[in-house]
Amino acid sequence: MYGYNGKILRVNLTDRSIKTEALDEAKARKYIGGRGLGTKMMMDEVDPSVDALSPANKLMIVTGPLTGTATPTGGRYMAVTKSPLTGTIASSNSGGYFGAELKFAGWDAIVFEGKASAPVYLNVVDDKVELLDAGKLWGKVLSETTDALEQAHGDKARILAIGPAGERLSLLAAIMNDRWRAAGRSGVGAVMGSKNLKAVVVKGSGKVAVADEAALKEAFAVCMKKIKDNGVTGTGLPTYGTAVLVNIINENGVFPTNNFQESVFDKAEEISGEALAEKYLKKKDPCFRCPIACGRYCEVDDIKGGGPEYETIWAFGGDCGVSSLKDVIKANYWCNEYGIDTISAGATLAAAMELYQKGLVKKTEFGDGPELKFGNADSIVEWTKRMGAGTGFGAKLAKGSYRLCESYGVPELSMTVKKQELPAYDPRGIMGHGVQYATSNRGGCHVRGYMISPEILGLPEKLDRLETAGKPGWVKIFQDFTASIDSVGLCLFTSFAMGADDYAALYNAVCGTKITGADFVTSGERIWNIEKQYNLAAGIGPDQDTLPPRLLEEPVPAGPSKGRVHPLSQMLPEYYSLRGWDAKGIPTKGKLSELGL
Amino acid sequence: MTIEARLFATLREGRGKVLKVELGDGATVADLAGRLSIDRKDVAILLVGGRDARLDRPLSDGEIVSIFPPVGGG
Numbered sequence: 001m002y003g004y005n006g007k008i009l010r011v012n013l014t015d016r017s018i019k020t021e022a023l024d025e026a027k028a029r030k031y032i033g034g035r036g037l038g039t040k041m042m043m044d045e046v047d048p049s050v051d052a053l054s055p056a057n058k059l060m061i062v063t064g065p066l067t068g069t070a071t072p073t074g075g076r077y078m079a080v081t082k083s084p085l086t087g088t089i090a091s092s093n094s095g096g097y098f099g100a101e102l103k104f105a106g107w108d109a110i111v112f113e114g115k116a117s118a119p120v121y122l123n124v125v126d127d128k129v130e131l132l133d134a135g136k137l138w139g140k141v142l143s144e145t146t147d148a149l150e151q152a153h154g155d156k157a158r159i160l161a162i163g164p165a166g167e168r169l170s171l172l173a174a175i176m177n178d179r180w181r182a183a184g185r186s187g188v189g190a191v192m193g194s195k196n197l198k199a200v201v202v203k204g205s206g207k208v209a210v211a212d213e214a215a216l217k218e219a220f221a222v223c224m225k226k227i228k229d230n231g232v233t234g235t236g237l238p239t240y241g242t243a244v245l246v247n248i249i250n251e252n253g254v255f256p257t258n259n260f261q262e263s264v265f266d267k268a269e270e271i272s273g274e275a276l277a278e279k280y281l282k283k284k285d286p287c288f289r290c291p292i293a294c295g296r297y298c299e300v301d302d303i304k305g306g307g308p309e310y311e312t313i314w315a316f317g318g319d320c321g322v323s324s325l326k327d328v329i330k331a332n333y334w335c336n337e338y339g340i341d342t343i344s345a346g347a348t349l350a351a352a353m354e355l356y357q358k359g360l361v362k363k364t365e366f367g368d369g370p371e372l373k374f375g376n377a378d379s380i381v382e383w384t385k386r387m388g389a390g391t392g393f394g395a396k397l398a399k400g401s402y403r404l405c406e407s408y409g410v411p412e413l414s415m416t417v418k419k420q421e422l423p424a425y426d427p428r429g430i431m432g433h434g435v436q437y438a439t440s441n442r443g444g445c446h447v448r449g450y451m452i453s454p455e456i457l458g459l460p461e462k463l464d465r466l467e468t469a470g471k472p473g474w475v476k477i478f479q480d481f482t483a484s485i486d487s488v489g490l491c492l493f494t495s496f497a498m499g500a501d502d503y504a505a506l507y508n509a510v511c512g513t514k515i516t517g518a519d520f521v522t523s524g525e526r527i528w529n530i531e532k533q534y535n536l537a538a539g540i541g542p543d544q545d546t547l548p549p550r551l552l553e554e555p556v557p558a559g560p561s562k563g564r565v566h567p568l569s570q571m572l573p574e575y576y577s578l579r580g581w582d583a584k585g586i587p588t589k590g591k592l593s594e595l596g597l
Numbered sequence: 598m599t600i601e602a603r604l605f606a607t608l609r610e611g612r613g614k615v616l617k618v619e620l621g622d623g624a625t626v627a628d629l630a631g632r633l634s635i636d637r638k639d640v641a642i643l644l645v646g647g648r649d650a651r652l653d654r655p656l657s658d659g660e661i662v663s664i665f666p667p668v669g670g671g
Contacts, residue, residue, distance in 0.1 A: 231641055231667020240606055244668040247605050251663040253647045269614070273668075274606060457669045458642065464649060560647020 003065030014114030038080025064489025068103030075288025096178030104204025163339025211512025243273030253560030315346020338388025418443030429561030542585030
């Protein structure tokens with residue numbers, strides 16, 4: 001096979017067996033790779049009703065056919081498993097260099113099964129694979145873990161690991177790679193921790209076989225030109241990273257502030273991408289073969305490392321009412337060290353702040369820690385550490401905002417969809433994005449269909465953010481298209497500049513196939529539907545395709561979105577209809593049959 | 598009339614962040630951009646009072662105009 005290595009590594013942690021399996025070619029063609037292939041393998045192998053933190057769940061690290069190839073941003077992998085946070089299928093994407101290295105070592109995916117009796121890590125050097133003792137690494141933060149593994153295996157090794165948050169089964173735990181890249185969302189790090197698996201070390205000496213080098217060179221040149229000529233991928237993201245969104249989103253009046261109680265943050269300028277670039281940015285930190293290089297590397301006081309991204313700045317900044325960029329950078333640093341998802345971490349602190357504001361959490365619960373009060377910059381750093389270590393009130397925070405608010409009898413104060421924290425855009429002022437939030441197959445998420453692109457940024461064309469007409473159709477196309485990009489092994493940011501035909505051209509050149517752009521998007525629709533089937537079988541029904549009550553009922557108090565709520569119930573029927581699902585939001589037999597499911 | 602112009606990212610270079618600009622009655626956003634020597638191709642996101650606007654939109658005293666060059670992605 002071209003593009004794919006044709007090999008899957010299956011590691012049973014219970015009996016320590018390590019097996020090589022042939023990749024099912026038909027399955028790979030139908031589900032592409034990454035998110036799609038991983039979900040299909042989960043469907044075939046793991047009962048959706050399983051306890052996500054039990055040995056019966058599996059953790060799959062899955063690359064795409066373009067991962068490790070000479071394509072723009074071709075270095076992505078997906079962590080696919082059942083989420084302990086949402087109970088849905090989880091697939092968390094990450095860049096850096098680990099994914100490409102796994103392909104160079106000759107593997108398309110690693111499937112982890114069972115649970116080790118004591119902490120272990122997997123060492124992969126091409127086809128030589130062994131489980132090693134991780135007793136001395138357990139409890140270590142990411143920098144210590146990575147340093148120790150580099151010392152043992154050389155600094156050319158690419159390392160994926162969890163931090164103490166994953167070990168302690170925090171539902172917000174991420175899987176980290178290359179020190180500060182994160183497969184961040186849905187608690188995938190807790191699944192890894194539940195298996196007593198601390199890390200995966202990979203060194204590869206091979207290369208990915210390409211069907212038509214000349215065609216790849218040509219398609220690569222076309223895509224590179226589009227990326228360079230596009231204002232967002234060619235200039236905006238390289239210059240300011242994602243943080244430049246702070247002012248854009250705030251000026252539009254959709255920057256959630258103080259746990260979504262408001263939608264404009266009057267101190268946004270202090271935490272903006274412009275401020276970050278001026279004060280703390282040291283260099284760019286690009287992923288494998290990335291011409292965009294949106295990654296940032298910052299230094300503040302004795303802290304240095306990757307990030308922070310826009311979503312992180314919002315979560316610890318505006319959502320917590322904090323205007324100290326320095327402390328946001330520190331909170332981001334500790335998330336990376338403990339291995340925690342920055343969006344869910346910041347949003348959970350914001351929920352705790354509202355519980356305290358309303359008198360539901362008492363000051364005594366903070367012990368000797370700082371008050372979790374909107375605007376208190378010290379608190380976001382200290383409580384991020386305690387969340388990661390699971391100490392005191394931090395143990396409650398480590399379960400995420402839904403379970404935190406529920407424990408005080410007010411789950412409605414949790415700004416979550418399917419128990420996963422919403423990211424940095426208030427859907428009361430962005431109609432399509434609200435539908436996308438509500439229907440996302442992994443709960444509250446912005447990158448399952450980034451409607452901000454047309455509704456705010458004007459790409460590929462400008463839509464009025466407050467208009468509802470036509471939006472469900474846009475959401476469906478964005479969701480399907482994104483599912484394919486997530487499966488092929490490229491970064492979603494390429495889609496600001498590239499269209500479906502461009503992805504098909506790269507895929508065909510690498511794999512020796514003849515798919516069209518429309519085929520590429522249809523594969524995404526198939527993936528979306530199989531994810532939905534998994535969720536339905538897991539007991540996550542259409543009743544959870546909703547938004548927090550605040551966003552449906554409480555009008556935005558001030559700013560450019562003043563007076564707005566999200567009219568979800570008016571938009572969902574059209575969305576379901578366009579999906580070919582029944583009025584209740586269940587895929588019909590006809591649609592599933594059409595997609596070969 | 599006085600308009601508040603808020604500039605972002607690279608548009609701040611040589612101009613500043615927030616500017617109070619005096620314009621004659623009937624002036625449009627394009628007139629404001631011209632006064633600030635901002636090339637039309639550098640106007641990617643344009644908001645008046647936080648709502649999408651076009652360059653030919655007439656302005657009223659006290660309005661806030663936010664202008665972004667091509668940037669973004671989260």
